Amino acid sequence: MSVLHLRRVDGLLTVQDMGRPGHLASGLSRGGAMDRLALIEAAALLGANAPLAAIEMAGAGGIFETDQPMRIALTGAPMTATLDDAPLRWHASHLILPGQSLRIGGVQAGSYGYLTPAGGMATEEWLGSRSAHLSIGILAPLSPCNLPVGDDPEPDRPSQLIEPVRRFNGGTIRVIDGPQTGLFGDEVLAGFHETTFIRSDRGNRQGVRFDAERNFTSDLAAGLASDLIGPGDLQMTGDGVPFVLMAECQTIGGYPRIGTVIPADLPIAAQAAPGAKLRFQRLPLDEADRLWQTETRQIQTAAAACRPLVRDPALMPDLLAYQLIGGVTAGRELEDQ
Amino acid sequence: MSRETLQDTEPRVLWAGMDGVLLRFALTPEPAAMAAAQRLAADLEDRTPDGVIEIAPGLVSVLLRFDPAKTARTVLAEELLTRAQRIRQRAQDIPDPARRWTIPVAFGEEYGPQLDEVAQAVGCRPEDAIRQICDADLRVLVIGFAPGQPYIGLLPEEWNLPRQSGLTPEVPAGAIVVAVRQIVMFGAASATGWRQVGRAAFRSFRPRQDTPMPLKAGDAIRFEQAPGPEIEALEQAGDLSGGAKLKVLR
Numbered sequence: 001m002s003v004l005h006l007r008r009v010d011g012l013l014t015v016q017d018m019g020r021p022g023h024l025a026s027g028l029s030r031g032g033a034m035d036r037l038a039l040i041e042a043a044a045l046l047g048a049n050a051p052l053a054a055i056e057m058a059g060a061g062g063i064f065e066t067d068q069p070m071r072i073a074l075t076g077a078p079m080t081a082t083l084d085d086a087p088l089r090w091h092a093s094h095l096i097l098p099g100q101s102l103r104i105g106g107v108q109a110g111s112y113g114y115l116t117p118a119g120g121m122a123t124e125e126w127l128g129s130r131s132a133h134l135s136i137g138i139l140a141p142l143s144p145c146n147l148p149v150g151d152d153p154e155p156d157r158p159s160q161l162i163e164p165v166r167r168f169n170g171g172t173i174r175v176i177d178g179p180q181t182g183l184f185g186d187e188v189l190a191g192f193h194e195t196t197f198i199r200s201d202r203g204n205r206q207g208v209r210f211d212a213e214r215n216f217t218s219d220l221a222a223g224l225a226s227d228l229i230g231p232g233d234l235q236m237t238g239d240g241v242p243f244v245l246m247a248e249c250q251t252i253g254g255y256p257r258i259g260t261v262i263p264a265d266l267p268i269a270a271q272a273a274p275g276a277k278l279r280f281q282r283l284p285l286d287e288a289d290r291l292w293q294t295e296t297r298q299i300q301t302a303a304a305a306c307r308p309l310v311r312d313p314a315l316m317p318d319l320l321a322y323q324l325i326g327g328v329t330a331g332r333e334l335e336d337q
Numbered sequence: 338m339s340r341e342t343l344q345d346t347e348p349r350v351l352w353a354g355m356d357g358v359l360l361r362f363a364l365t366p367e368p369a370a371m372a373a374a375q376r377l378a379a380d381l382e383d384r385t386p387d388g389v390i391e392i393a394p395g396l397v398s399v400l401l402r403f404d405p406a407k408t409a410r411t412v413l414a415e416e417l418l419t420r421a422q423r424i425r426q427r428a429q430d431i432p433d434p435a436r437r438w439t440i441p442v443a444f445g446e447e448y449g450p451q452l453d454e455v456a457q458a459v460g461c462r463p464e465d466a467i468r469q470i471c472d473a474d475l476r477v478l479v480i481g482f483a484p485g486q487p488y489i490g491l492l493p494e495e496w497n498l499p500r501q502s503g504l505t506p507e508v509p510a511g512a513i514v515v516a517v518r519q520i521v522m523f524g525a526a527s528a529t530g531w532r533q534v535g536r537a538a539f540r541s542f543r544p545r546q547d548t549p550m551p552l553k554a555g556d557a558i559r560f561e562q563a564p565g566p567e568i569e570a571l572e573q574a575g576d577l578s579g580g581a582k583l584k585v586l587r
Contacts, residue, residue, distance in 0.1 A: 021390075021402075022390070022391055023484075023550070024391060024393035024400065024402075025391070025392065025393045025394060025480065025553065026480055026484060026550035026553075027480040027481045027482065027483060027484045027485055027486055028484040028485075028550065136483065136484055136542070136544075138544060176352070176354070176355075177352070178351070178352070179351035179352070179353050179359045179361065179398075183364075220342070220343055220364065223343060223364075224343075224364055224365065225363065225364060225365055225366040225370075225395075225396045225397045225398075226395070226396055226479070226481065227359075227361070227395050227396070227397075227398055228353070228359065228393055228395045228400045230353075230354060230357070232354060233354075250482060250483075251393070251480075251481050252395060252396070252479060252481030252482065260353075260354050262355065263354075263355060285352055288355060289355070289405075292355050292405065
């Protein structure tokens, strides 16, 4: 067990893993990371075969230190990051040494950045998950403190860089029909899938609102029995404005749902910052099935997008301290070991 | 998918995301559809199809989540439809409960400020309204809105009261509120469009206990009138069970 010192908090920071599925009957939604792909990419960068508990940073990060060498991954929404004033690559793993100060600043695109230690966060669990579930007061947001971190099974593994799945600036989100798609008229459905929406400034871990020029209502909305709802569902308010339900959504709801965002594209909706433009593209279920992957397979796919992190000379303030003439050394100094 | 109408009463199987299949008995909260959903959920708990990882009862539907590596949604769809049609053909009464909770409640006055208004709408005296609530054979219909929080029903037909047009800004945790023949027992302080007739010291969400969400859909609920000071004493003692008694029936 080692310790990650959280010296300063600038954004909304919480510990998040893949959540606690299996409690729908008790009215508790899965919760967990808003951008689940960020935990998949972190696992791939760190060489883990399952997602690890991470620190989710909404908007901005903070200042972190450690008292033992610690491998970490920085994934999700890119944020400015420096290690003792030297810039650090995002979408990469790094080694942090005792005495060094890791500063994670504001988000450059998207909404949620993630810091994942290679041993995973070892903070308190509730119902089998370390995820904070803010809407019900489970495991509060982080304030400066010392956080327990699990042991790194592979401390000598070299740092890696990943080509992330593009998801930080809106775009096209694929949607499958759901149990209530049939409650909407063909004209409303066609219009919905042709419309460009703007991510509203109303959004949190429960759901995110998307605005457009027109509204999309169902004549059958009044009088509907409440039904089971879940992350990814596109719920239309009484005014016909869509909310994409997120990790901490309720488990039953009365507003009709026009469809469900496929899991592969839900991170696009989660990461879209206010003002980002999005469209919802209807996808046949059999095509969605072909895109579906287990978590293990997703980590393998992400691992294939990883390569060794070679420090960029342009980003090295101490360049003159290096021996740059070949043959004199083994030439490994440019790798961020 | 064909356009539906609110009058559809045939059980329908619907795809719910990548790993879900939903069996819906009706679109509206018909009592017969609610009873059928409870019967189907109980049947699935007793004999769970292979590959199912979660059974979630709704008000008039049941959601199965499955492991796509272990089964296919078409297999589950066929199984669900067969069971649902069999249930639909049989008597429409609600299933026998597996457990019964007896929960003390203080009614009226500051514990249920809208009791008189509700009794008037139902067409009886306040004491008769209390007796009807305590005599009713109630079940947890569904849990939702907040973890562990029950929707309980059904009260007699005269209790088919609409929600208020405005919201009550806040009712306390444990508030017993009524509308549309149902009772909600709030797990935490909340705004609501339902009318408050009583208050229990029972807490449906207890994050620090081994069973944080003690109620289950299908549980029988019997409310028992208690003096207000007794409910307050239970609350002050921090006894989250609120004096409730649980009896396992089968």
